[in-house]
Amino acid sequence: MKNRNxxxxxxxxxxxxMPMGAAIAFRxxxxxxxxxxxxxxxxxxxRTHLTTHFSEPIDIASSSLHENATIYGGADNLxxxxxxxxxxxGPKVIGISTTCLAETIGEDIKRIAAEFKAENDxxxxxxxxxxxxxxxxxxxxxxxxxxxxxxxQVAKQDSLHNKINIIMPYLAPGDVRNIxxxxxxxxxxxxxxxxxxxxxDAPFSKEFKKIPEGGTKYDDIEAMSGAKATLEVGxxxxxxxxxxxxxxxxxxxxxxxxxxxxxxxxxDHFVKIxxxxxxxxIPERFPEERGRLIDGMIDAHKLSAGIKALIYGDPDLIxxxxxxxxxxxxxxxxxxxxxxxxxLRELLSGKIGELExxxxxxxxxxxxxxxxxxxxxxxxxxxxxxxxxxxxxxYGIPPVRIGFPIQDRYGGQRLVYTGYSGSLKLLDDICxxxxxxxxxxxxxxxxxxxxxxx
Amino acid sequence: MxxxxxxxxxxxxxxxERKAHIMVKSGCCGGGEIRCEKESIAGSVSQRACVYCGxxxxxxxxxxxxxxxxxxxxxxxxxxxxxxxxxxxxxxFRNSFSTDLGEQDIIFGGEKKLxxxxxxxxxxxxxxxxxxxxxxxCVVGVIGDDIDAVCRRMxxxxxxxxxxxxxxxxxxxxxxxxxxxxxxxxxxMGDDQxxxxxxxxxxxxxxxxGEIWIIEGYLKxxxxxxxxRVTGDSTYGQLIKAxxxxxxxxxxxxxxxxxxxxxxxxxGIPSIRVRFIGFEDIRNSLVQVAEIAGGQxxxxxxxxxxxxxxxxxxxxxxxxxxxxxxxxxAVCVGGTYKAIAIIRQLKELGIRPLIIGTQHGSPEDYxxxxxxxxxxxxxxxxxxPAEIEKYIRxxxxxxxxxxxxxxxxxxxxxxxxxxxxxxxxxPLTTYEGMINFVTELDLTANHPVWKWARTDLISKxxxxxxxxxxxxxVLVK
Numbered sequence: 001m002k003n004r005n006x007x008x009x010x011x012x013x014x015x016x017x018m019p020m021g022a023a024i025a026f027r028x029x030x031x032x033x034x035x036x037x038x039x040x041x042x043x044x045x046x047r048t049h050l051t052t053h054f055s056e057p058i059d060i061a062s063s064s065l066h067e068n069a070t071i072y073g074g075a076d077n078l079x080x081x082x083x084x085x086x087x088x089x090g091p092k093v094i095g096i097s098t099t100c101l102a103e104t105i106g107e108d109i110k111r112i113a114a115e116f117k118a119e120n121d122x123x124x125x126x127x128x129x130x131x132x133x134x135x136x137x138x139x140x141x142x143x144x145x146x147x148x149x150x151x152x153q154v155a156k157q158d159s160l161h162n163k164i165n166i167i168m169p170y171l172a173p174g175d176v177r178n179i180x181x182x183x184x185x186x187x188x189x190x191x192x193x194x195x196x197x198x199x200x201d202a203p204f205s206k207e208f209k210k211i212p213e214g215g216t217k218y219d220d221i222e223a224m225s226g227a228k229a230t231l232e233v234g235x236x237x238x239x240x241x242x243x244x245x246x247x248x249x250x251x252x253x254x255x256x257x258x259x260x261x262x263x264x265x266x267x268d269h270f271v272k273i274x275x276x277x278x279x280x281x282i283p284e285r286f287p288e289e290r291g292r293l294i295d296g297m298i299d300a301h302k303l304s305a306g307i308k309a310l311i312y313g314d315p316d317l318i319x320x321x322x323x324x325x326x327x328x329x330x331x332x333x334x335x336x337x338x339x340x341x342x343x344l345r346e347l348l349s350g351k352i353g354e355l356e357x358x359x360x361x362x363x364x365x366x367x368x369x370x371x372x373x374x375x376x377x378x379x380x381x382x383x384x385x386x387x388x389x390x391x392x393x394x395y396g397i398p399p400v401r402i403g404f405p406i407q408d409r410y411g412g413q414r415l416v417y418t419g420y421s422g423s424l425k426l427l428d429d430i431c432x433x434x435x436x437x438x439x440x441x442x443x444x445x446x447x448x449x450x451x452x453x454x
Numbered sequence: 455m456x457x458x459x460x461x462x463x464x465x466x467x468x469x470x471e472r473k474a475h476i477m478v479k480s481g482c483c484g485g486g487e488i489r490c491e492k493e494s495i496a497g498s499v500s501q502r503a504c505v506y507c508g509x510x511x512x513x514x515x516x517x518x519x520x521x522x523x524x525x526x527x528x529x530x531x532x533x534x535x536x537x538x539x540x541x542x543x544x545x546x547f548r549n550s551f552s553t554d555l556g557e558q559d560i561i562f563g564g565e566k567k568l569x570x571x572x573x574x575x576x577x578x579x580x581x582x583x584x585x586x587x588x589x590x591x592c593v594v595g596v597i598g599d600d601i602d603a604v605c606r607r608m609x610x611x612x613x614x615x616x617x618x619x620x621x622x623x624x625x626x627x628x629x630x631x632x633x634x635x636x637x638x639x640x641x642x643m644g645d646d647q648x649x650x651x652x653x654x655x656x657x658x659x660x661x662x663x664g665e666i667w668i669i670e671g672y673l674k675x676x677x678x679x680x681x682x683r684v685t686g687d688s689t690y691g692q693l694i695k696a697x698x699x700x701x702x703x704x705x706x707x708x709x710x711x712x713x714x715x716x717x718x719x720x721x722g723i724p725s726i727r728v729r730f731i732g733f734e735d736i737r738n739s740l741v742q743v744a745e746i747a748g749g750q751x752x753x754x755x756x757x758x759x760x761x762x763x764x765x766x767x768x769x770x771x772x773x774x775x776x777x778x779x780x781x782x783x784a785v786c787v788g789g790t791y792k793a794i795a796i797i798r799q800l801k802e803l804g805i806r807p808l809i810i811g812t813q814h815g816s817p818e819d820y821x822x823x824x825x826x827x828x829x830x831x832x833x834x835x836x837x838x839p840a841e842i843e844k845y846i847r848x849x850x851x852x853x854x855x856x857x858x859x860x861x862x863x864x865x866x867x868x869x870x871x872x873x874x875x876x877x878x879x880x881p882l883t884t885y886e887g888m889i890n891f892v893t894e895l896d897l898t899a900n901h902p903v904w905k906w907a908r909t910d911l912i913s914k915x916x917x918x919x920x921x922x923x924x925x926x927x928v929l930v931k
Contacts, residue, residue, distance in 0.1 A: 005578075006571075006574050006578065007570070007574065008553065008567050008568075008570040008571040008573075008574050009522075009551055009552065009553060009554070009571045009574060010527060010530070010552045010553075010554035011549055011550065011551050011552075012549055012550050013527050013530055013531040013534065013550060013552060013554070015527060015531065016527070016528065016531050016532070017526065017527055017528030017531065019528070020528070035497065038592070039504050039592050039623035039624040040494050040500060040502050040503065040504050040623070040627070041503045041504025041505075041506060041507050041529075041623040042504075042528065042623070044501065044502060044503035044504070044507070045503065045507070045528070045529075045532035045533070046532070047859055048858050048859060049532055051858055051859055051861075051862050052858060055862055056866070057839060057859075057862045057863040057866055058862070059499045059839050059840075061496075061497045061498075061499050062494075062496065062497075062499075062500070063496045063497070064493065064494045064495070064496045064497075064500065065624050066493050066624055066625075066626070067624060067625055069624075070595075070596065070624050077496045078496070080495075080496045080497065081496030081497030082497060083497065084469050084471075084495060084496060084497030084498055085497040085499075087465065087466050087469060088465065088466065088467075088469065088497070088498070088499070088838075088840045089465065089840070099528075099592075100525070100526050100528070100591070100592055101592040101593060101623070101624055104560060104593050104596045104597065105596060133526075133557075134526040134528040134593075135526035135527075135555050135556050135557055135559070135560055136557060138527075202866075204866070204868070204907060206868070206907075206910075208843065208866055208867045210839075210840065368549070390548065
């Protein structure tokens, strides 16, 4: 099966670019600002995209490369931009990320950053650089590349301590808070990277802050090398850009990997790891919440069994959501991502073997292809970000929104679909979305189907 | 070198270099100079986009065109179905076509892939498109793909129009993109003179929320035919007839200045500027169009229409005016055309704009803004969140009118907000738009949420204790 209908075109992209991933990752560090080394448009587009999802002011600086800088090099622009950014925002951490343009003209941001530090008295400011050419991968890869670079450049040989590292995939700030709650139930002391729980979802306050509160502390990232263990959430991260793998190889920090805790099995797995790492018994809330989830699954099983879903998004997320679908007897008919997906395919192959109608797995795909298959396979529900909105608009297939970006619904930043309770909320949302369509016309349909007119 | 930046770490609210881009209105007219039409300052967090953005927003509303973004995926991803332009027929423009260049393409060049992409479109799309635009992004400008040659070849081979738009982001700012879009439209219109017919082209209306349909309705009542819409709800078939029109009416002058001027030189079509925001501007615009394109009969019809509409709409506006008059506002939008129109409308409502920002004004534009402004108003060119924040604190406006990026900042600072963005769902120009605009101004300015935004659960420590004792009292009762 071809991943895309068009060989030389991506029509209606199911992916975003690498620097966007870096922007999300850097935002999860305390007191940080991001500098995009490239043309002005990249920062404008990303800010608009992020803003319409998170409903937060999101300031990303640009080195504003113009014609001269493109020909003679952008070092001066970048240095000037850093100086201005520091004067305007007073950040403690600056993440510099490249773009297509900077990479193509061969900008060495590591060297430029080092020069900037040598030339100016900026000892209190930490600069992290990451190479994220827009043509080098997707948001997913950009996100983990940035996290990996953050750990590589910041973590240093440190004395051992009792905290554990939690490496987070992109999850809504609501879900990040939920995961923190689960860790706290085990009294686990942790270093979470990145921590976007407040920085992308700041409470309203009469005192506006240019850089929102929250985020992973720089000192904590330094200390990640001495942690008791690393738990990397999201099972599809390639080793080459895995911060957990780096910490294991470089500092011998034991690495646990698990899928995003969505669905019974994934959450069981997550909770058991937490229990094992913390050496504590599973707190009472979890069996209770698990029981309630299963109770809810039983309540809904007649309805959920009739659901044939189109799922798309980041590989980590669609894997976890597909697991939830399978547990509930739904058919995850199309599982698709714009990102490279060999790890995803491998993980899924163990899950879908017994299904009569095999799900179609598409990676590096686009929405033009997804749409055609969705019609052929007659899916009746869409689970994913706003990218699928035209499919709903054209064919009336109802959506459940999850992932990034969610621009056509409120609350994308506050979603809680993880853990037992979150999984039940996701199941409820799936079933209720289905119900709204299914029984809205029920009486009329039944009348037309069975009633004999005289 | 270490001492070069003394007080380097002191956070400022305005960069020294930016000060010349800001002026304060004082005195009735003239006076005040502002630095503008310059490159954005690195690190200032400008709200501006890029050349590609300018070109794309102007051409995108052409509904039956294929818009191919030649470059890596980002530019296509963030501009897919990007604005609220409505279509009466084709929906092809709502798709985002990208050559999705990868590392190998960057090294070996993307021309072959672009050519193959166009071949694929011609072969697979039903019906075969008549018009394709190919936008060059940053990378394509650097690796030197000859998109002119590819487009020329494909146009000849397939007998359809394939028009290159060399919009590499770094080559300038958004207005350059507008100009490139205008040049692409001129290329589409060709060089041949067409026999003139009665009727006009509407330039610089992008049919957000159906605005161009409403204006066409007015013109129909006056007896004036529209030959081509440029570019809201436009098509290939319409655009190629544009040279036969007798008059161009120009709404968004920022984006369409080049096209209207060139159409005058090339096809002898005169142009006038019109504004369909605010009673005074709508009246003047419709009467003027009627005079030039229709004669006395049309003027009479225009006056009748304007009188009737004003009789209908004015009482509605008056009701709102009572609730809005005396308030102050901030207006930060992209173009000066829009800024000026909004300022004039706000003033009609008795609202005083105290902060006015645009991304790309010319010296003449800023002079006009200065003339229309109230005493003490701050005028900003290419402004940034930090500056907007500073002036919100200083001026404490009651309402903010702006775009997406301003929206989140204003709301986070507790300032009521009206979205005058291009992805708006409802018309904000025309009489219908005026009603929508005042309704939204009133809705946001007088919404109960702002009362809650001023409250705290606990403001002082002792208050917390008082609350506990109060609760105990309730329990005792």
